[in-house]
Amino acid sequence: EDQVTQSPEALRLQEGESSSLNCSYTVSGLRGLFWYRQDPGKGPEFLFTLYSAGEEKEKERLKATLTKKESFLHITAPKPEDSATYLCAVSATNKLIFGTGTLLAVQP
Amino acid sequence: EAQVTQNPRYLITVTGKKLTVTCSQNMNHEYMSWYRQDPGLGLRQIYYSMNVEVTDKGDVPEGYKVSRKEKRNFPLILESPSPNQTSLYFCASSFNAQPNTEAFFGQGTRLTVV
Numbered sequence: 336e337d338q339v340t341q342s343p344e345a346l347r348l349q350e351g352e353s354s355s356l357n358c359s360y361t362v363s364g365l366r367g368l369f370w371y372r373q374d375p376g377k378g379p380e381f382l383f384t385l386y387s388a389g390e391e392k393e394k395e396r397l398k399a400t401l402t403k404k405e406s407f408l409h410i411t412a413p414k415p416e417d418s419a420t421y422l423c424a425v426s427a428t429n430k431l432i433f434g435t436g437t438l439l440a441v442q443p
Numbered sequence: 444e445a446q447v448t449q450n451p452r453y454l455i456t457v458t459g460k461k462l463t464v465t466c467s468q469n470m471n472h473e474y475m476s477w478y479r480q481d482p483g484l485g486l487r488q489i490y491y492s493m494n495v496e497v498t499d500k501g502d503v504p505e506g507y508k509v510s511r512k513e514k515r516n517f518p519l520i521l522e523s524p525s526p527n528q529t530s531l532y533f534c535a536s537s538f539n540a541q542p543n544t545e546a547f548f549g550q551g552t553r554l555t556v557v
Contacts, residue, residue: 366543378447378533378548379486386543422486426543429493430501431476431535435485 337362337427341434348441351412356437358423359405366426368406370399373420373436382408382421413441445470449534449549456524456556464519464552466534472547474537475517476501477509479530480551486533492517524556 342357360368367386371379383392385401392399396417398409408421420436447468456462468475476491478501488501492511506528508520517536521528531553535546 369545376551378535378551379546381545381547384543384545424486429499430488430491431546432488433478433486435483 337425337430337432339423339425339432339434341421341423341437343437344435345438346440348410348413348439350414350441350443353409353411353413355410356408356421356439357405358408358434360423360425361404362425362427362432364427368401369424369426369431370397370406370408371422371424373422379422410439413439415441415443417441445547447534447536447547447549449532449552451552452550453553454555456554458525458556459523462521462524462554464521464532464534464554466517466519466549467515468517468534468536468547469515470536470538470547471514472536472538473514474539474546475511476535476546477507477517477519478533478535479503479528480533481530489519489532524554526556528554529556530554 339360370382373379383399388403400407418441420438422436424431424433450465477489478486480486487503490509492498534549537546538544
């Protein structure tokens with residue numbers, strides 16, 4: 336069965352304290368792995384797409400990496416405005432399958 | 444502005460009273476889908492459509508209907524809503540018929556069934 340698991344469920348960081356979020360997946364025929372950011376009461380907002388193992392993408396303080404079994408979202412020197420829920424999703428067989436997300440809180 | 448528009452944003456209804464949540468996109472996207480989001484369960488796909496007149500069930504389709512008569516619109520219909528359908532609903536669209544490109548999400552519809 337296709338499945339996406341994110342960890343940790345919640346993460347609290349001090350401003351400037353770097354860390355990583357994990358997304359592990361089991362899927363037959365991966366067509367893409369996605370990272371989204373979701374603010375309270377809003378729809379998810381696209382961050383990255385990764386298609387093959389070894390691929391990396393960066394945007395400001397965020398960097399996403401992909402292996403054959405998992406993806407990491409690295410956050411370098413986070414700021415309070417990076418506080419949000421980060422969602423991972425995989426595309427397989429006509430569907431997007433989401434993890435339950437990591438709630439990130441960055442304290443000043 | 445490229446966007447996915449859902450209406451209404453908030454809805455409180457009673458058990459059994461049919462309702463429709465509208466979704467429209469202005470990006471000429473092939474793929475559209477509906478999700479519900481519940482605490483601890485994440486986003487779960489209800490129905491999706493790969494093109495006009497082509498729809499299929501997602502992971503939690505029971506109690507819902509959809510139609511895709513035009514490329515831009517993908518309404519979600521609850522024929523007889525029940526309290527377990529109280530949730531936050533999102534419509535999304537993406538360019539390809541396969542969802543392997545970024546999805547654009549609407550603002551969400553918070554539905555309460557009493």
